[in-house]
Amino acid sequence: MSESAPTVYLHQEALMGHDMWSEWLLHHRFGGDAQHMQAVLEYLRPVRDRVLDNARLAEGDMVLDVGCGDGLIAFGALERIASGAVIFSDISEDLLNHAQSLARDMGLLDRCRFLLAPAEDLSALEEASVDVVTTRSVLIYVAAKRQAFGEFYRILKPGGRLSIFEPINRFGEEVFSQPHCFAGYDVTPVMDIAQKVKALYHQLQPRDSDPMLDFDERDLIAYAEEAGFKMIRLELQAEVASLGNAGMSLEDRNWETFLHTAGNPKIPTLEEAMRQVLTPEETARFVTHLRPLVETNQRIHRSATVFLWAIR
Incomplete structure (x- = not known):
């Protein structure tokens, strides 16, 4: 793909007007606090690394990062493989434009594609066309989670790998x-x-219907099984703490x-x-x-x- 003509698939679910996704991800998530932004990024780096470790990337892989946001996982994948390519997928055109600009500045645009689509409708991609699918904190915004897992399965090649990270807000x-x-x-x-x-x-x-609260870890396993995945592994990390002056957390x-x-x-x-x-x-x-x-x-x-x- 040439730098002058990146592939962008338009989708009817594209947001019109104000883009709440990019506004939050790039601004409101940190409350204007540079120190808090740094703390969030320090928390997310090992999350990114674990998602990519579980994906078992190999040279020549075609990776699809669903809900790519600002490109944390996608750019991490590009760093790990010298050949192959990454498809940045999101429902926010503003975030895709942001990622495309970063890829251009980093000299990586020839190994990137950009797909405007929701997780539950990846019809722009052919069946068995990618080696790896990754997501990070994406399914919490997806009502049709079963359909999303079905799409992940459909577009993966036989032996392809799915690797996701999700908070369990319930x-x-x-x-x-x-x-x-x-x-x-x-x-x-x-x-x-x-x-x-x-x-x-x-x-x-x-609380009874929002996608952020309507699932737990058992549901994710069930969705993967129903989609047809052969081998599924899940690791749950839970923390309960009463914090005070001596307590420290990401929320500080x-x-x-x-x-x-x-x-x-x-x-x-x-x-x-x-x-x-x-x-x-x-x-x-x-x-x-x-x-x-x-x-x-x-x-x-x-x-x-x-x-x-x-x-x-």
Whole structure:
């Protein structure tokens, strides 16, 4: 493929107008905090390495990175193989343009393709046309997860490898959904106010139907089995901790970062949410209680993630 004419497949699911995916991934994920951004990247590097280790890359492989985002996995794959190619796939045209610009600057464009498509519809790719499929934190946004696994299986060559990483958000939901809990903090004295903010988030992402919460690790294994994968392995990592001044985690941040960070592309920042549903008096009362807890990290931390890898 020449640098002047990269392959881009257009899809009817392309986002129109404002692209919430690129806006979040490149900006709102970090709340304008360079230190927090560095902490996130330090956390993600070993995740990237594990996904690629499980993919067992080989020279000459055609790799498809589904939901490539800013290219963390895809560029990592290009670093590992001197020959072969990587298809950057995403539903965000802005993110694909961003990745294409980076690939051009790095002199890698001749080994890259760019596909605008959702995980559940990769019809632009032929059956048995790629050696490896990777994803990182993508299926949490996909309602049709069974269909996505079916597409992964269809486009992989016999013996092809699937390697994914996903958070299991259902793991912490039982605790975090309790009325006295907000983002892991005890807000009992301002529970009435916290409920108004939580109601907005739950309206945007209903607990009983949102793709971020409608699955766990057993479902992922079942989807892979149903798709037809021959060998499936899954590793679950879970963590529960009550943090304080001595506790450290990826979530550690100052108040301004906490206020201006959105947990995912589909929800507002805390500042935006409070502006929508609280009066100035309620906001002041809520912040007075919550801010010291955030600044001293007085929170319950519950998280679970999985690495799944499989062979077609």
